[in-house]
Amino acid sequence: MRRDVDATQLNLSPGVRVIILLVTMTIIAVAGIFLWQATTNRQRQLVFEIPPGTAARLAAGEEVNIFPSTIVIDLRQYDTLVIQNNDTAEVTIGPFRIVPGQRFVQRYWGPGVYELICSVHQGEQLRIEVR
Structure with a gap:
């Protein structure tokens, strides 16, 4: 029997939530660095x-x-x-x-x-x- 799980029904532990948050922040920081370098290279x-x-x-x-x-x-x-x-x-x-x-x-x-x-x-x- 297959059960579809809605993302809002996931019970994530606090540790997993912290890891997801850190990964998301890292991706945003890396994207910001690439954007800054693109602007700097145009100088x-x-x-x-x-x-x-x-x-x-x-x-x-x-x-x-x-x-x-x-x-x-x-x-x-x-x-x-x-x-x-x-x-x-x-x-x-x-x-x-x-x-x-x-x-x-x-x-x-x-x-x-x-x-x-x-x-x-x-x-x-x-x-x-x-x-």
């Missing part, structure tokens, strides 16, 4: 390097073109601004000081326009447009 880095000797060249009156007049950050591309200071002198960009050997990483989360003072940019002005 694009806009990398600018301040080469050695930049401060000396600026002090000598040379034109140094490290940055474009406007850096455009695209939110749809998950752009990240990266500035690597490989010079021997500290660099100032907006409120940030980037010491020699330091890597500055900035993510933007909303659109806007930023007018910054930049110690290595011609005219000491740097514009960042986030779209």
Whole structure:
């Protein structure tokens, strides 16, 4: 004689319920990690390097073109601004000081326009447009 069992009629011990709960939470966590990695892999880095000797060249009156007049950050591309200071002198960009050997990483989360003072940019002005 065959009996059909309704899932609501199962008497599961507390231990089995805990195991089912842990397995379910593990599956959700793994799915979340894969989703996070997919988003991370889509990130694009806009990398600018301040080469050695930049401060000396600026002090000598040379034109140094490290940055474009406007850096455009695209939110749809998950752009990240990266500035690597490989010079021997500290660099100032907006409120940030980037010491020699330091890597500055900035993510933007909303659109806007930023007018910054930049110690290595011609005219000491740097514009960042986030779209």
